[in-house]
Amino acid sequence: xxxxxxxxxxxxxxxxxxxxxxxxxxxxxxxxxxxxxxxxxxxxxxxxxxxxxxxxxxxxxxxxxxxxxxxxxxxxxxxxxxxxxxxxxxxxxxxxxxxxxxxxxxxxxxxxxxxxxxxxxxxxxxxxxxxxxxxxxxxxxxxxxxxxxxxxxxxxxxxxxxxxxxxxxxxxxxxxxxxxxxxxxxxxxxxxxxxxxxxxxxxxxxxxxxxxxxxxxxxxxxxxxxxxxxxxxxxxxxxxxxxxxxxxxxxxxxxxxxxxxxxxxxxxxxxxxxxxxxxxxxxxxxxxxxxxxxxxxxxxxxxxxxxxxxxxxxxxxxxxxxxxx
Amino acid sequence: xxxxxxxxxxxxxxxxxxxxxxxxxxxxxxxxxxxxxxxxxxxxxxxxxxxxxxxxxxxxxxxxxxxxxxxxxxxxxxxxxxxxxxxxxxxxxxxxxxxxxxxxxxxxxxxxxxxxxxxxxxxxxxxxxxxxxxxxxxxxxxxxxxxxxxxxxxxxxxxxxxxxxxxxxxxxxxxxxxxxxxxxxxxxxxxxxxxxxxxxxxxxxxxxxxxxxxxxxxxxxxxxxxxxxxxxxxxxxxxxxxxxxxxxxxxxxxxxxxxxxxxxxxxxxxxxxxxxxxxxxxxxxxxxxxxxxxxxxxxxxxxxxxxxxxxxxxxxxxxxxxxxx
Numbered sequence: 001x002x003x004x005x006x007x008x009x010x011x012x013x014x015x016x017x018x019x020x021x022x023x024x025x026x027x028x029x030x031x032x033x034x035x036x037x038x039x040x041x042x043x044x045x046x047x048x049x050x051x052x053x054x055x056x057x058x059x060x061x062x063x064x065x066x067x068x069x070x071x072x073x074x075x076x077x078x079x080x081x082x083x084x085x086x087x088x089x090x091x092x093x094x095x096x097x098x099x100x101x102x103x104x105x106x107x108x109x110x111x112x113x114x115x116x117x118x119x120x121x122x123x124x125x126x127x128x129x130x131x132x133x134x135x136x137x138x139x140x141x142x143x144x145x146x147x148x149x150x151x152x153x154x155x156x157x158x159x160x161x162x163x164x165x166x167x168x169x170x171x172x173x174x175x176x177x178x179x180x181x182x183x184x185x186x187x188x189x190x191x192x193x194x195x196x197x198x199x200x201x202x203x204x205x206x207x208x209x210x211x212x213x214x215x216x217x218x219x220x221x222x223x224x225x226x227x228x229x230x231x232x233x234x235x236x237x238x239x240x241x242x243x244x245x246x247x248x249x250x251x252x253x254x255x256x257x258x259x260x261x262x263x264x265x266x267x268x269x270x271x272x273x274x275x276x277x278x279x280x281x282x283x284x285x286x287x288x289x290x291x292x293x294x295x296x297x298x299x300x301x302x303x304x305x306x307x308x309x310x311x312x313x314x315x316x317x318x319x320x321x322x323x324x325x
Numbered sequence: 326x327x328x329x330x331x332x333x334x335x336x337x338x339x340x341x342x343x344x345x346x347x348x349x350x351x352x353x354x355x356x357x358x359x360x361x362x363x364x365x366x367x368x369x370x371x372x373x374x375x376x377x378x379x380x381x382x383x384x385x386x387x388x389x390x391x392x393x394x395x396x397x398x399x400x401x402x403x404x405x406x407x408x409x410x411x412x413x414x415x416x417x418x419x420x421x422x423x424x425x426x427x428x429x430x431x432x433x434x435x436x437x438x439x440x441x442x443x444x445x446x447x448x449x450x451x452x453x454x455x456x457x458x459x460x461x462x463x464x465x466x467x468x469x470x471x472x473x474x475x476x477x478x479x480x481x482x483x484x485x486x487x488x489x490x491x492x493x494x495x496x497x498x499x500x501x502x503x504x505x506x507x508x509x510x511x512x513x514x515x516x517x518x519x520x521x522x523x524x525x526x527x528x529x530x531x532x533x534x535x536x537x538x539x540x541x542x543x544x545x546x547x548x549x550x551x552x553x554x555x556x557x558x559x560x561x562x563x564x565x566x567x568x569x570x571x572x573x574x575x576x577x578x579x580x581x582x583x584x585x586x587x588x589x590x591x592x593x594x595x596x597x598x599x600x601x602x603x604x605x606x607x608x609x610x611x612x613x614x615x616x617x618x619x620x621x622x623x624x625x626x627x628x629x630x631x632x633x634x635x636x637x638x639x640x641x642x643x644x645x646x647x648x649x650x
Contacts, residue, residue, distance in 0.1 A: 131481065132480050132481045132485075146579070146580070148473055148474075148478060148480075149473075149474070149476075149478075151474075153473060153474075153580065153581075154581075155457050155473075155580050155581025155582070156456065156457045156581045156582060156583040156617075157581060157613075157614075157617065158581075159581045159613050159614065160457075160579065160580050160581035161578075161579070161581075162578040162581075162611050162613070162614075163578060163579065165578055165611035166574075166575040166578045166579075167571055167574065167575060167609055170567075170571055170609070177611060177612055178612060179609065179611070242495075246492055246495055249491075249492065250491040250492060250575065251579065253486075253487040253488060253490055253491045254471070254485065254486070254488065254491075254576065254579040254580065255471070255478065255480050255485050255579065255580065256478075256479075256480025256481045256482060256483075256484045256485035256486075256487075257480070257481060258481040284492055284495070284504065286487050286490035286502060286504070287502055287503060288482075288484050288487070289484065289487075292481075292482065
């Protein structure tokens with residue numbers, strides 16, 4: 001019997017992951033490559049295609065590739081490009097879709113990692129069967145992908161879902177995007193560290209975090225200190241959760257999702273972040289939404305959530321093709 | 326030749342308007358009734374049906390009604406009801422759709438006034454041909470309707486688009502909804518007056534507004550003072566525009582509309598509000614949206630925008646019906 005799968009690829013600044021994924025989210029094979037961010041994009045595509053060939057060689061001979069999906073920073077779905085990626089030395093624009101199409105004549109698409117995560121949650125995770133959902137990725141920054149009427153919302157120009165750059169405080173923290181007070185300067189791994197640093201200045205309690213420089217401080221250390229009962233670290237999580245809860249309530253007032261899923265490194269903090277975020281969100285929700293919005297962790301495994309998301313994108317593209325008889 | 330039209334109805338606390346509207350937004354007949362908010366909803370429906378009969382009698386004999394659309398406060402599209410309307414003594418729930426269906430066996434739907442305004446803009450106004458747009462109604466409060474992929478977004482439970490209750494300041498002004506710092510406590514006719522009052526306290530310049538009590542102050546007076554060059558009134562508009570611009574930039578980061586349309590009484594202030602709101606929105610926009618989002622006044626006439634919106638809803642329902650041969 002012929003087995004059909006898609007290639008899901010997640011490109012990061014350091015590591016790139018790929019997997020061959022079937023219709024139900026089953027992983028038939030997977031691999032991880034160093035991205036070599038100093039090399040141009042076409043070299044990475046060559047290396048990825050070699051890795052796919054190796055994976056295919058280990059599978060039954062009638063395994064076919066139906067599509068390719070790529071999650072990458074600064075990806076443009078409409079143009080098929082990665083544009084000015086902050087962590088890759090690829091220049092203004094690299095048409096990854098065109099590069100892959102030279103190797104595989106199958107539907108191929110690219111989107112940013114948060115959109116891919118949303119598609120993964122919709123096809124293989126907790127958002128299965130939902131018409132309206134929101135997926136937030138909490139890593140170095142804050143990404144978001146919106147499911148509306150059962151589909152990923154691209155919006156005009158393909159750029160919907162940049163919740164990380166909504167404003168928390170117009171006179172607030174300086175953001176890498178050039179604005180001030182963006183949500184991701186508060187709610188992200190780096191935002192948590194900035195909040196901890198601010199609290200160390202404002203408060204007087206002793207804390208193991210007082211022995212670390214700003215550059216030494218990581219979200220993992222804040223997490224571990226909080227687990228050990230450190231009041232500064234606990235307050236940092238509470239502050240982060242309050243701002244997250246407030247802005248999630250805003251997001252609900254825009255698109256009214258049934259559920260919100262948190263994924264990415266900081267979501268791994270679990271109830272330390274989720275429990276207060278739920279409480280604060282509920283407080284900030286407009287009366288007609290109160291008690292009706294689920295806030296939970298992504299149901300995709302931390303490890304391969306990103307490639308599953310990219311694979312979900314590939315299956316979406318396959319499904320858009322006219323049936324062939 | 327047979328003429329087909331729909332009935333568009335806009336129910337307000339004081340006045341209810343109706344119009345017979347053809348496919349292109351042409352008004353074949355219109356009427357205005359006192360709402361009599363102390364009487365139950367079924368009485369209003371009876372009076373509206375009488376008014377429709379009077380309008381029809383003045384039209385060619387082969388004019389047929391294809392559908393009915395109603396815009397009303399606290400309307401639920403999914404249930405066809407008006408629920409706990411703040412300005413009508415109708416109780417917990419009145420199924421207006423069922424009441425109309427007893428009189429006319431045609432597709433009938435109800436939604437809140439801001440959603441109706443968005444549908445009107447999409448079918449008959451400035452959003453014609455757009456896939457993604459946002460319509461903001463600025464009256465006593467702030468309402469919003471979102472066009473996504475060429476359709477009105479209802480979201481889970483039919484409650485998408487409550488931007489008036491997103492948070493500007495978690496410790497800010499008390500809102501009628503029970504929360505603090507909601508957008509509509511700053512950006513609306515009443516919000517403008519509250520801001521003017523605050524500025525009278527903070528600043529020392531003479532102003533004609535200093536002779537008015539809080540209860541006497543109206544947005545029209547603030548507008549007229551601003552037109553006369555009053556610095557307090559001008560500052561009130563600038564503050565209002567800054568908060569509007571900031572929250573519109575947030576809205577763009579959610580759904581990425583091509584254009585945002587302002588309607589309702591306060592939008593009539595024109596460039597006094599629009600010009601600074603455009604400037605501030607541009608300032609707050611995330612880099613990938615800058616220069617790409619139009620902010621303008623509704624292209625529907627102030628007078629009958631609401632009934633045209635309700636008529637647009639009716640045409641949407643008619644179009645959902647299977648074709649009859």
